[in-house]
Amino acid sequence: MYSIIYRSIADPDFSTIDIYQMLSRSRDNNQENGVTGCLLYHQNQFIQLLEGEKNVITSLYEKILKDSRHRNIATIKEKQINAPIFLDWSMAFHDFQQNGNAKHQKLKKIDQIFEQSSAFDKGSDMALDFFKNVNDILFTKN
């Protein structure tokens, strides 16, 4: 299995409604192609983890790179993985602007990490650890 993590800046015309439409279509595609992952949206920036078979992930990423709905796409990490982090998600999504307050403290922590994500070192596994934290904090019921 393979994973790619990248960050990008949303096109100013890419509205929240459009993002949810894109997400819905992406989830259908991903389910069909055995892709899992997580998409985070924060202050007009995306950070996404894609997980699946290497050829599937590589060709999906090629499409995503050409997508005009975002720009300044920067690959943070590409890595062979043994198992997906987001096993149960065709694409988990969190919009930090729309968050509820139940998990506010934890979210605040993630928020800070997100701010620092531009500093991810390509050589380290920090980016994958980041998504493990995201999964625990945002998508695991407790």
Ligand SMILES: Cc1cc2nc3c(=O)[nH]c(=O)nc-3n(C[C@H](O)[C@H](O)[C@H](O)COP(=O)(O)O)c2cc1C
């Ligand atoms: C931020 C962002 C994340 C995306 N994530 C996915 C994804 O997880 N899966 C997917 O199939 N398409 C994703 N897309 C859309 C692709 O760029 C592309 O439009 C789509 O795969 C084409 O599929 P279609 O031919 O079914 O419309 C994403 C686009 C953007 C801008």
